[in-house]
Amino acid sequence: xxxxxxxxxxxxxxxxxxxxxxxxxxxxxxxxxxxxxxxxxxxxxxxxxxxxxxxxxxxxxxxxxxxxxxxxxxxxxxxxxxxxxxxxxxxxxxxxxxxxxxxxxxxxxxxxxxxxxxxxxxxxxxxxxxxxxxxxxxxxxxxxxxxxxxxxxxxxxxxxxxxxxxxxxxxxxxxxxxxxxxxxxxxxxxxxxxxxxxxxxxxxxxxxxxxxxxxxxxxxxxxxxxxxxxxxxxxxxxxxxxxxxxx
Amino acid sequence: xxxxxxxxxxxxxxxxxxxxxxxxxxxxxxxxxxxxxxxxxxxxxxxxxxxxxxxxxxxxxxxxxxxxxxxxxxxxxxxxxxxxxxxxxxxxxxxxxxxxxxxxxxxxxxxxxxxxxxxxxxxxxxxxxxxxxxxxxxxxxxxxxxxxxxxxxxxxxxxxxxxxxxxxxxxxxxxxxxxxxxxxxxxxxxxxxxxxxxxxxxxxxxxxxxxxxxxxxxxxxxxxxxxxxxxxxxxxxxxxxxxxxxx
Numbered sequence: 001x002x003x004x005x006x007x008x009x010x011x012x013x014x015x016x017x018x019x020x021x022x023x024x025x026x027x028x029x030x031x032x033x034x035x036x037x038x039x040x041x042x043x044x045x046x047x048x049x050x051x052x053x054x055x056x057x058x059x060x061x062x063x064x065x066x067x068x069x070x071x072x073x074x075x076x077x078x079x080x081x082x083x084x085x086x087x088x089x090x091x092x093x094x095x096x097x098x099x100x101x102x103x104x105x106x107x108x109x110x111x112x113x114x115x116x117x118x119x120x121x122x123x124x125x126x127x128x129x130x131x132x133x134x135x136x137x138x139x140x141x142x143x144x145x146x147x148x149x150x151x152x153x154x155x156x157x158x159x160x161x162x163x164x165x166x167x168x169x170x171x172x173x174x175x176x177x178x179x180x181x182x183x184x185x186x187x188x189x190x191x192x193x194x195x196x197x198x199x200x201x202x203x204x205x206x207x208x209x210x211x212x213x214x215x216x217x218x219x220x221x222x223x224x225x226x227x228x229x230x231x232x233x234x235x236x237x238x239x240x241x242x243x244x245x246x247x
Numbered sequence: 248x249x250x251x252x253x254x255x256x257x258x259x260x261x262x263x264x265x266x267x268x269x270x271x272x273x274x275x276x277x278x279x280x281x282x283x284x285x286x287x288x289x290x291x292x293x294x295x296x297x298x299x300x301x302x303x304x305x306x307x308x309x310x311x312x313x314x315x316x317x318x319x320x321x322x323x324x325x326x327x328x329x330x331x332x333x334x335x336x337x338x339x340x341x342x343x344x345x346x347x348x349x350x351x352x353x354x355x356x357x358x359x360x361x362x363x364x365x366x367x368x369x370x371x372x373x374x375x376x377x378x379x380x381x382x383x384x385x386x387x388x389x390x391x392x393x394x395x396x397x398x399x400x401x402x403x404x405x406x407x408x409x410x411x412x413x414x415x416x417x418x419x420x421x422x423x424x425x426x427x428x429x430x431x432x433x434x435x436x437x438x439x440x441x442x443x444x445x446x447x448x449x450x451x452x453x454x455x456x457x458x459x460x461x462x463x464x465x466x467x468x469x470x471x472x473x474x475x476x477x478x479x480x481x482x483x484x485x486x487x488x489x490x491x492x493x494x
């Protein structure tokens with residue numbers, strides 16, 4: 001369903017391997033772009049280690065502050081997978097093997113000739129009251145409880161779960177954005193751009209500099225849920241830049 | 248200097264463009280790997296928007312909890328660059344143009360025929376009492392105040408500043424790590440691995456599954472500052488895995 005109010009989210013990445021630098025996170029960018037596309041405003045991201053008390057503290061800080069919280073990581077079969085227990089602790093509910101999760105895993109594991117050992121059944125443990133999130137890759141599901149969506153850390157599996165979870169989300173007005181690329185360093189246009197932001201306080205404006213083989217590149221990005229205001233702000237900015245021969 | 252105590256750090260990424268998914272962060276992985284290499288334990292990462300009150304709250308939460316805090320982003324010349332003012336607010340000190348920063352910028356800008364406009368001089372504004380961090384790419388410096396190191400968001404510039412800042416850091420015992428790669432799914436070794444972790448509680452152990460063109464891949468990573476304990480844990484694990492014909 002679609003909603004005109006501001007719908008917000010946070011992401012919590014759980015994993016020592018990201019903090020040690022051994023693994024580069026690829027999930028933040030995927031989730032950020034997906035939420036942007038469905039009109040949910042991502043307001044905060046945190047990365048914490050595989051530690052129950054750290055996970056519980058972050059979950060409880062973030063779930064009360066935003067419409068949704070998405071977590072990734074820590075739902076595999078090994079002893080360092082602590083997310084289900086941490087979410088249970090955060091909500092104050094027990095965590096146990098869920099027969100619905102076992103039923104999702106059984107046929108897929110049987111077809112692949114993989115035994116459902118006690119270790120693998122750890123992946124069927126979910127907090128009481130959780131809804132399962134299907135996993136189109138390896139079957140062991142994620143889950144949601146309250147406004148918290150618990151996804152895998154492996155990027156392919158995370159994406160599968162994120163797509164599956166999306167139908168349960170209230171989505172917002174798509175935030176439109178336009179960008180204008182200049183060949184000047186951003187210092188040249190900073191005054192003009194600040195004055196333009198002041199004239200359109202309801203349109204979010206950012207300036208993103210980079211260096212390319214061709215020299216300076218400055219991308220000015222304007223964002224607003226109101227398409228007409230955005231177009232007015234864009235047109236005016238293009239005119240102001242052209243008058244100063246920046247375009 | 249080197250230190251035997253546990254030296255900890257947090258990273259704060261400042262930028263709407265990361266949260267909107269428009270730009271993929273590349274700094275977290277770089278900083279994480281660098282800190283790991285110099286024996287500083289990265290414990291937490293947060294990403295917040297270009298908003299003074301959000302930045303101040305995160306800076307004050309993180310700087311009291313960890314030995315060091317590194318921020319990236321928000322120190323350019325445009326109106327959406329709010330980091331210097333936010334750090335000043337977090338420390339309760341005024342922010343003004345620093346003649347030392349202007350002196351760093353002047354010759355480089357002159358050589359490149361770029362005027363030091365009022366907008367560009369915004370990049371010379373630092374909180375009172377801050378030390379400057381040289382920028383080997385575009386001259387406009389970062390700065391440190393207390394235990395907080397304020398770096399640029401553009402990856403090349405961030406790396407230049409991170410290298411320059413490193414000589415001011417207390418560094419710790421290098422955390423050694425070894426890894427063992429298996430061709431079984433991690434569910435196969437979960438029980439053995441959990442028992443091994445219980446036998447070596449002082450060695451951190453993680454299991455990282457992935458799918459490759461050749462099938463399952465499970466990487467077991469063992470980490471410890473104590474090289475002898477790490478080698479003992481590795482040897483024993485290799486023997487246990489070989490006994491079960493996993494290696």
